[in-house]
Amino acid sequence: xxxxxQTPRHLVMGMTNKKxxxxxxxxxxxxxxxxxxxxxxxLELMFVYNFKEQTENNSVPSRFSPECPNSSHLFLHLHTLQxxxxxxxxxxxxxxxxxxxxxxxxxxxxxxxxxx
Amino acid sequence: xxxxxxxxxDLILQEGANSTLRCNFSDSVNNLQWxxxxxxxxxxxxxxxxxxxxxxxxxxxxTVATERYSLLYISSSQTTDSGVYFxxxxxxFGNEKLTFGTxxxxxxxx
Numbered sequence: 001x002x003x004x005x006q007t008p009r010h011l012v013m014g015m016t017n018k019k020x021x022x023x024x025x026x027x028x029x030x031x032x033x034x035x036x037x038x039x040x041x042x043l044e045l046m047f048v049y050n051f052k053e054q055t056e057n058n059s060v061p062s063r064f065s066p067e068c069p070n071s072s073h074l075f076l077h078l079h080t081l082q083x084x085x086x087x088x089x090x091x092x093x094x095x096x097x098x099x100x101x102x103x104x105x106x107x108x109x110x111x112x113x114x115x116x
Numbered sequence: 117x118x119x120x121x122x123x124x125x126d127l128i129l130q131e132g133a134n135s136t137l138r139c140n141f142s143d144s145v146n147n148l149q150w151x152x153x154x155x156x157x158x159x160x161x162x163x164x165x166x167x168x169x170x171x172x173x174x175x176x177x178x179t180v181a182t183e184r185y186s187l188l189y190i191s192s193s194q195t196t197d198s199g200v201y202f203x204x205x206x207x208x209f210g211n212e213k214l215t216f217g218t219x220x221x222x223x224x225x226x
Contacts, residue, residue: 033211042120043159043202043216056212088157094211105149105211107159 003027004108006091012114013081021076021111023091032074033105034066035090043090049074050096081115088112118143122203122217129193130225137188137220139203147206147214148179150188154199162188162201193224 004025013019025032034046048056049068063085065077074091092105119142129135141148150162163170163177165186170177174194179186190197200219207213 031211040218042218043204045212045214048212090159092159096210103211104161104164106161110157110159112157 003106004091004093006089006108006111008111009109010112010114012116013078014116015081015083017081018077018079020078021089021091021113023074023076023108025072025074025091025093025106025108027093027106029093029095029106030071031094031096031103032068032071033092033094034074034076035092037088037090037110039087047076078113081113083115086113086115118145118205118207118215120203120205120215120217122201122220124220125218126221126223128223128225131193131195133193133224135190135193135222137190137201137203137222139186139188139205139217141184141186141203141205143184143207145181145184145205145207146209147204147211148186149204149214150177150186151202151204152197152199153202153219154196159202190222193222195224195226198222198224 007022032049036044046060047066067075088110090110091108094103094105121140148166153159165177165179167181174191176189202219204214204216
């Protein structure tokens with residue numbers, strides 16, 4: 001499935017660096033999501049965007065700053081991260097994020113982030 | 117918040133065997149999904165099943181909402197079934213507040 005792409009696939013950064021993760025979906029969806037997957041912990045939803053508007057912020061620290069310029073692109077800007085932020089960051093998209101009925105999420109391959 | 121428990125945490129089976137994975141949740145839900153994450157990290161949605169039974173090839177799932185559990189059945193396991201299976205639940209119908217379980221790691225041995 002190449003409907004959702006993420007770049008870069010791997011990223012190593014220092015705690016003082018600023019970097020960005022990019023997600024692009026080619027499925028015509030209107031909702032996009034950022035998830036964090038840490039070792040030994042459940043997948044955690046971070047942010048949800050519907051039609052470019054943020055509809056969910058799951059108490060994420062301000063050192064993670066999302067940006068959704070249009071329904072096809074989603075960014076996660078990173079600054080002054082901590083080593084405990086090292087994780088796999090997954091992007092997903094779906095037709096919509098709310099309301100009744102089935103709405104399958106399609107995931108990208110993820111960015112493996114290591115903070116030194 | 118809602119609690120999600122999956123069992124068993126690890127499962128090792130011979131190719132061709134059948135398996136049953138369980139997901140228990142602590143509150144009534146309107147959204148329940150099963151996902152498979154392959155060994156390379158790719159996560160794929162298997163079922164959207166807040167209640168009832170669905171089948172897709174060798175996989176099927178049943179959710180008994182009144183008793184707050186869901187089961188994922190895998191028949192005639194293949195090595196490509198290896199990976200981690202996650203259950204995710206939500207009180208809302210949509211995807212905004214899904215809570216994921218810690219997963220069942222399935223290893224299929226040739």
